[in-house]
Ligand SMILES: Cc1cc2nc3c(=O)[nH]c(=O)nc-3n(C[C@H](O)[C@H](O)[C@H](O)COP(=O)(O)OP(=O)(O)OC[C@H]3O[C@@H](n4cnc5c(N)ncnc54)[C@H](O)[C@@H]3O)c2cc1C
Ligand code: SF4
């Protein structure tokens with residue numbers, strides 16, 4: 189059981205280390221209260237995120253997936269988030285084709301100083317997922333496709 | 338693998354809202370976990386010792402610590418496990434403080450979430466591999482951006498320690514705001530007497546190369562080896578020939594130019610030497626005021642210059658330098674106070690800014706140190722100071738305190754009395770903030786010895802009446818309205834990050850806050866570092882501060898830079914990409930996306946393959962997400978590791 193039944197839904201976050209993960213830390217340091225549903229996977233850069241990670245989470249039973257990186261122009265690696273933006277936008281357009289409500293997936297930009305913004309992002313995304321309710325389960329989820337070596 | 342899990346209480350920081358023992362108990366059921374416990378303070382010495390002892394006792398080959406953010410103590414714990422003989426990359430952290438205990442009070446939900454985060458960390462750890470850093474040579478040269486007092490201090494400290502320093506200053510002279518000040522609090526000693534010699538030291542230091550009237554164009558590379566492009570703006574005067582005699586500034590017929598150094602107190606010429614102690618003491622032409630450029634004829638300066646230094650054809654020039662580290666010291670600018678229509682919005686000549694007032698007080702300023710009303714040149718009697726103009730005001734997006742205005746206002750009130758013994762100063766303030774050494778005594782002295790009248794309250798309006806200015810405000814201590822008939826009003830205008838600081842931050846790849854101030858690596862423990870290795874901060878660009886603190890930070894930044902550049906070789910972070918040649922099809926997609934040109938094509942038995950240059954790769958993983966074959970993988974963040982984390986969350 190990864191979530192408290194009846195209380196939480198399953199939300200997976202992919203956050204870049206330099207901006208958004210720092211922003212989530214800043215929110216914590218500021219004691220900005222947030223819903224408890226979200227579980228964060230830390231990646232170096234939003235450009236590291238393969239859209240397949242998001243798909244894998246959604247197919248594997250996540251009710252929502254949130255991606256957050258540095259604001260455009262402010263990427264720690266110069267341009268990773270531009271690639272992320274293009275990939276994730278394409279992914280969002282593709283979700284309905286796969287029978288997934290595109291509102292279950294959002295991407296956003298939060299800097300390391302924006303603790304309050306992070307609180308707002310988490311709260312409103314969590315509310316959005318709760319409004320949608322639990323995602324329909326894929327009854328015969330295939331074994332996870334292995335990428336890479 | 339034999340994994341040990343340590344759940345930190347962090348005193349009550351975590352244990353207050355997370356049942357740490359229950360998390361440890363659940364963790365003990367996770368795959369490969371052979372030992373799990375909770376621990377009072379994992380980062381303290383007994384905590385680290387307990388981790389080391391457990392590694393030895395249980396033969397652990399990997400460790401998970403669930404505590405604060407990895408951005409804080411990951412390096413601490415990596416060193417600890419290494420002391421116990423475990424490779425430092427066989428270690429993962431779960432952030433159960435900033436991301437759990439501090440953001441909610443529901444113990445049941447927090448405990449469950451913490452256990453989940455530990456499950457993710459353990460799942461990732463199972464796929465970690467031992468990594469070893471490579472080393473690469475360092476360029477022993479430091480770039481300092483901004484020649485205010487903070488930048489000067491950083492440059493001199495580094496240069497005195499033997500480092501080569503390149504300083505870039507966007508104005509034609511170094512010195513920053515301090516060069517404009519008359520005297521400085523709390524000692525009321527002369528600003529140019531203490532700063533002047535430091536500026537000369539910069540000019541004469543054999544290890545310092547100064548580019549004044551220049552700006553940073555581009556930065557590439559990474560810690561230890563940055564490639565920097567500096568644009569030297571055209572001054573239309575050949576500085577190799579200019580001797581700083583100033584003949585040109587005497588003869589220039591365009592006498593109505595805005596005097597930037599003197600904050601517009603009195604006009605200047607189109608060709609200028611900003612002030613007598615300028616460093617470098619060289620002339621430059623302000624193109625927008627120059628008749629040669631605007632009317633196509635004049636040429637007076639070229640004719641009078643005894644060395645033939647004037648050159649109207651001069652173009653901007655770009656220089657390229659390689660440096661190992663960078664100090665940003667770009668300071669602040671004053672807020673645009675003209676948004677306040679209640680203070681006249683700039684319509685009344687006898688309402689001046691604090692920095693203009695410094696120039697009026699300065700003996701080397703345009704009024705020769707005589708305080709005069711700009712409107713009619715008479716000496717004022719009643720001088721009203723208004724504090725917090727553009728500070729602590731959310732309505733204009735400046736909710737913060739500028740930090741030094743209370744103190745400089747007290748100083749200016751003292752100097753007013755010194756200059757005009759018959760004068761009376763009034764200070765409207767919100768609160769007096771004077772926590773420095775000797776500071777509170779100073780703000781008391783101005784009232785007790787110099788008779789300045791302090792009124793606690795805001796000014797609601799300033800309006801002209803019979804050649805005077807009526808200042809109307811509240812006295813919140815007396816609960817009354819007050820009105821003062823002023824001859825001169827000085828606005829203690831608040832400060833903001835210097836113009837274009839966010840664009841500079843983007844070039845340096847450092848973070849900045851919502852106001853444009855640069856973000857330090859950690860608010861307490863890394864006050865001059867940034868999150869970009871090799872880039873340091875000094876002075877007001879990081880947050881507003883007075884001269885003593887700016888100097889202290891300048892020295893601190895130099896010390897950090899010296900620590901970095903005293904090494905001949907640096908260790909590269911081994912969390913980088915590598916190519917599995919069997920899978921690589923040589924499509925070059927990774928080569929195209931890599932922002933650092935860290936991937937090259939190599940020939941392997943007639944087949945093109947990608948190869949990562951290990952010391953150049955910065956570990957962003959862009960290539961990893963791009964490769965259609967999954968052939969290039971970022972160590973420590975491989976596809977399988979991230980998928981394992983997702984699986985740990987979604988499959989249970
Ligand atoms: C009216 C007034 C009176 C004050 N009186 C006192 C006092 O009595 N005592 C005291 O302790 N403090 C005083 N202060 C505060 C003091 O001015 C600051 O503490 C100090 O100047 C900060 O130094 P700095 O080097 O950080 O910034 P600055 O002095 O602002 O220097 C920054 C320098 O960087 C340059 N620069 C900016 N951007 C770039 C760029 N992109 N590229 C290259 N160069 C750039 C600027 O041209 C400037 O030369 C006063 C401030 C004011 C407004
Ligand atoms: S993207 Fe992948 S397959 Fe293509 S060259 Fe790079 S490593 Fe090889």
Ligand code: SF4
Pocket residue numbers: 913914930931932933934935936949953954955956957958959960961971
């Ligand atoms: S991880 Fe890949 S894209 Fe990023 S710097 Fe290294 S080689 Fe380049």
